[in-house]
Amino acid sequence: MELLKRREAWNITYTHALGETASWFYVQIRDHAKIYGRRCGKTGRVLVPPRAFSDQTLEPTTDWVEVGPGGRIETFTIVYEEFQNLPPPPYAFGYVMLDGGDTAIGGFFRGVDLSDPAKAAERLKVGTRVTTKFADDRKGDMLDFWFECA
């Protein structure tokens, strides 16, 4: 028998409040091109990106700590497949532990030739030193900065 289908698209808009901690973090990125973490008063662990409280102790974090711009790649992936509403491939992104921080923050890796996946993966392997680069025109967003091999 003839089987019918119906096509639908969801297009839903939200305006998310980022809260005090993330707002201060993004203002420093936007206005000063600096990245900060928050220290857990109980363990001394510096959480990057900054959080208002520690997920280990549930204690409020106590102070701001500037981190980076240098860091070390903790993990990465290189995407070669196109996904709707995600960036056009290829692109490399992953997590970097910035100097002075204890946890890793996500970001794109740029300046690496991605045409040969195996060669690019070798260039981005765990432990590789990177430095943070900032866009000239910053909006206060995660995409204002990225990482390049040091």
Added chain:
Amino acid sequence: MSTPRVGIIAIGQSAFKARRDDASYPDLVREAVNQALTGAQLELDDIEAIVYSLSPDAMVGIGNAERLGVDAVGGRNKRFLRINTGGATGISSVAAAYYHVAAGACDVVMTAGADKVGECGDSQTVLNKIWDPTYERPLPLGTITMLAMSGIRYADKYGMSQEDMARVVVKNRKHASLNPNAHLRKEVTVDEVMASRCISWPIKLMDCCPQSSGGGAMVLASERYIKQNRLDAVWITGVGHCSETYYLGDRMGQRLTADHADAYALRNSFARAYKMAGITDPRKQVDVAELYAPFSNTEYHSIEAAGLADLGGAVAGVNEGRFSIGGDIPVNPSGGVLCTNAIAVTAMIRVAEIALQVSGRAGAHQVKGAKLGIASGNGGDHQFFGTMVVEA
């Protein structure tokens, strides 16, 4: 104190496929429910409560689709709960059904659900929305990239190669070829996996699970009810859960609390289930395992978290055939999640398949003599884990 046991008395599952254009979403739920009720010769009125297994709404494209599914499970005038723990949803639903019975609230409880992942053209876009809008959403995170990053760390820590990943695919596809309900049933070679296109390094197309459509249902009952009605049953003797914190970036770095390479919380979940079931040496006591692993690399850390190999030791075990049908402890004899993934019921099917194995009714993919099996489910950004021990 010996607690009364909870048994599995009925199972229904679809023959999973890429699409089911012959069936609407509730039709698919109804298909699995019908199979379970028919198999156990139960009437709808025998069921006292429903646990509805449904992961993110956006995957089926129906907000709170349990509203639509309520009729397909015969939910009218019954207790009803919807469960969602992402990929772990199915095993969390079996656990919730278990607790209804173990608590003495009900004698007979059904859990059921379905998914039509193939109808969602943008499943990685939906899954990108599980990350927070504050810090992580601007990045193109999805379940593939998140677990590719686990694979990178696992390979760095233990030396897994891409050929090692491919051997998991070869094993599971071979198993799936024996399972008429599996979605991807064509056998493949290491060379074919290696030649498939790179999706998210180091994951290639054939290292990925498919997007499946189909339903699942299970009926659980109290030991008293099973004995009174002289029913066939297998027994859930261990139930565990464990969760991990939210941020991926906290599972790496110099003061990591758990390594994203491994499945730390899954290991703790298994420890809880094993303790409850009295399992002290899983390598000797477990006959068969259905472990939630949607990408080839994640089967390795799951085998280790289940205590079936040392950390980093699962690779050698797969290469030696220890985890194949005919080996020491077959892992994913159904073909596993790698060959079938209808997300809302995937982790339920892990338990259902183990129930079939220990009751000797798994058919061509039966593990000979299996009496004790384990199942697991993983959900969120590698975050919510559920585990079970099922015995004949």
